[in-house]
Amino acid sequence: MNKALRIIESFSRLHYSKSLFPLFLLPLSVIFFLISLIRKYLYKYNFLKSFKLRIPVIVVGNITSGGTGKTPLVIHLANTLKKNGYHPGIISRGYGAKGNGISEVNQKSNVENVGDEPILIQKHTRLPVFISKDRVLAAQALLKKYKKIDVILSDDGLQHYRLKRDIEIIVIDGARGFGNGYLLPAGPLRESKRKLKAVDAIVCNGKKVIDDSYLMKYKSDSLINLKTKKKIPLNKLRLNNLHAIAGIGNPDRFFNYLKVSGMVFGSSSYQDHYRFTKKDFKVMNDKNIIMTEKDAVKCEKFARDNFWYLPVVVEIDSKFTDFILNKMKNIIHG
Secondary structure (H helix, E strand, O other): OOHHHHHHHHOHHHHOOOOOHHHHHHHHHHHHHHHHHHHHHHHHOOOOOOEOOOOOEEEEEOOEOOOOOHHHHHHHHHHHHHHOOOOEEEEEOOOOOOOOOOEEEOOOOOHHHHOHHHHHHHHHHOOOEEEOOOHHHHHHHHHHHOOOOOEEEEEOOOOOOOEOOOEEEEEEEOOOOOOOOOEOOOOOEOOOHHHHHOOOEEEEEOOOOOOOOEEEEEEOOEEEEOOOOOEEEHHHOOOOOEEEEEOOOOHHHHHHHHHHOOOOEEEEEOOOOOOOOHHHHHHHOOOEEEEEHHHHOOOHHHOOOOEEEEOOEEEEOHHHHHHHHHHHHHHHHO
């Protein structure tokens, strides 16, 4: 992960608090806005080149920094399209991955080389997944190898204008919303909220905060042991001395889910995409560690019997599925 992203994430809690400190950063937000606007218009008027693929492209992104639930929605959407006769391929930036090239993600991929989220996507879809900082190159490599692919899903990339898209979906964290409402770095916004009126669909994660949006919720009924793969239903959970960890965009969402499930635990939060090592758990030998599945893929190599993760699946308004399928038909046959 680059240094700029680390700095942005260090301000995340301030963005969603009542602190006055972000006000001092507003001049920088004005500069950020102007740069973003100029860049957008350079693509719009072809001063910077963008690329149209021969098949439809669906971008699932957000307008705030940090996690909103894009990756679980991409997994859900990819599997839904597959069940309805499509052959999706998936591209991702691969945050945290080493190297600047193009990589295909498979069951043997190393999290250090491709990042955590692409591994999760491939695991839960068994579909072609390619990563690159340049999503155009990732998509072109995917299509060159897999001739049957008839739709590309981009995990994030709403502001990656090099790749033209046919459907744009914004995911909003229903609990945190838009924070203080300022653009980066004073606030969490990557671009103006006016973008909400321009996209094809808005999905609210956890709670509706936008009219005419679709509600998405997470569902999980068990914990899985990272080492033994033993599964324990949450309604029969008898583990003691629990400690929850989360290296995701919004750790509080995970912790609150555990609380609602009736768990009592200590907790530790880390920056998004944090690369865990054995040393991080030296003082937790006597505890049952509960983590997200995204964090679990980074802990498999040194997993112990006391490592557990919570897998989640997406439940979403059925009207969203109908909308996407109808939109796809219109794009292909319209």
